[in-house]
Amino acid sequence: MNTVRNVRLSRRAALLGGLGVGAGLLTGCQAKTPEVDPRNELALTKPPTSTSQPVTIDRKIAAGRYRDVDIVLIRPAGIPPGPIPVCVALHDKVGGARSFLDLGVPDVLTELVRYSSVPFAIAAADGGNWIGDKDDEPMRMLEEDLPEWLEYHDLATTPFAAVGIGEGAVGALNHGRKSTGIEVVAAISPTLYESWAFAEQSKDFESRAQWEAxxxxRHPREFANLKVAVWCGTEDEAFLDTAKDFAGKVGAKGHWAPGGHNAAYWKKALPEALKYVGEHL
Structure with a gap:
C-alpha cells in the first residue's frame, strides 16, 4: 500500500514544502518517480495547473451495514490529483451522505483551502441513525469499509478528523473516542441525552444498556486525548443545555450562536467547524 495514504501533513510541513511541488505532482501522475517525499506530495504553495473532480458520488456495499450505501467524496476544487488527508462527515438522522452537498460543503471547503488551510477532503457515507443494531453497524462501516473506499478513490485511508450534525455529531464523537486515527472532532447540534427517560423518547436506542454505551x-474521560469543539444554536431548546454540559465536561470549545436544530443553522456552523478541523492539520 502506498504509504502516502496514511500520512497526515502538519501545517508547518505544508508551508515549508517549497516551490515547484505542483509540477512534481503532475509529473507523478504520469510516471512513478523514486524517493518521493510524502510531505511534498501533499503540500501546495501555488495555484495548481491541473484539477481533480471536486465531488465524487459512488455506491458501495457496506459490510458493516449489510446494505448498499451512498458515498460522497468532496475535494477542494483546484487541487491536483493524489492522496490528501480526509475528514469523515456524519449526516443528521433525517439526511444522508448527499445532504452535505445541499449544505454547501463543496464551496465551503474550496474557499477554506484557498485562503487558510492545508488541503483536505471530506468523506461522507450513509449511516442511518449512527447508533445501529444487530443488523446495522455504521461504526463498523467507518472502521472496516471506509478505508478501502478511500484507497480506491486515491485518498488517505485513515481519516484524521470527524465532523457530524445532529445524530451524526454523536456518531462523530463516538467514532473519535473509539478510533485510533481520529484526532479532531467537530460536533454540530449533537443530540445528547442527560437521562434514559429522554433518550427512550427518541426511539434511537434498542435498550437502556445501548444508550449507556x-x-x-456518560464517557467524558474518553475524550481526554481528542481535540473537540461543539456548536449549537441558542434556539435549539432540546439540545442546547446538554451540548453545553458536554463541552464543559470534556473541556471542549463551545460555540453558541442564534439558530435552531435545522439546516439554516447548520449552514452557518459548518464553515466554522471545517475551519476548526483544518487548523489541526
Missing part, C-alpha cells in the same frame, strides 16, 4: 455524556 453510546451516550458521550
Amino acid at each position: 453510546k451516550e458521550p455524556l
Whole structure:
C-alpha cells in the first residue's frame, strides 16, 4: 500500500514544502518517480495547473451495514490529483451522505483551502441513525469499509478528523473516542441525552444498556486525548443545555450562536467547524 495514504501533513510541513511541488505532482501522475517525499506530495504553495473532480458520488456495499450505501467524496476544487488527508462527515438522522452537498460543503471547503488551510477532503457515507443494531453497524462501516473506499478513490485511508450534525455529531464523537486515527472532532447540534427517560423518547436506542454505551455524556474521560469543539444554536431548546454540559465536561470549545436544530443553522456552523478541523492539520 502506498504509504502516502496514511500520512497526515502538519501545517508547518505544508508551508515549508517549497516551490515547484505542483509540477512534481503532475509529473507523478504520469510516471512513478523514486524517493518521493510524502510531505511534498501533499503540500501546495501555488495555484495548481491541473484539477481533480471536486465531488465524487459512488455506491458501495457496506459490510458493516449489510446494505448498499451512498458515498460522497468532496475535494477542494483546484487541487491536483493524489492522496490528501480526509475528514469523515456524519449526516443528521433525517439526511444522508448527499445532504452535505445541499449544505454547501463543496464551496465551503474550496474557499477554506484557498485562503487558510492545508488541503483536505471530506468523506461522507450513509449511516442511518449512527447508533445501529444487530443488523446495522455504521461504526463498523467507518472502521472496516471506509478505508478501502478511500484507497480506491486515491485518498488517505485513515481519516484524521470527524465532523457530524445532529445524530451524526454523536456518531462523530463516538467514532473519535473509539478510533485510533481520529484526532479532531467537530460536533454540530449533537443530540445528547442527560437521562434514559429522554433518550427512550427518541426511539434511537434498542435498550437502556445501548444508550449507556453510546451516550458521550456518560464517557467524558474518553475524550481526554481528542481535540473537540461543539456548536449549537441558542434556539435549539432540546439540545442546547446538554451540548453545553458536554463541552464543559470534556473541556471542549463551545460555540453558541442564534439558530435552531435545522439546516439554516447548520449552514452557518459548518464553515466554522471545517475551519476548526483544518487548523489541526
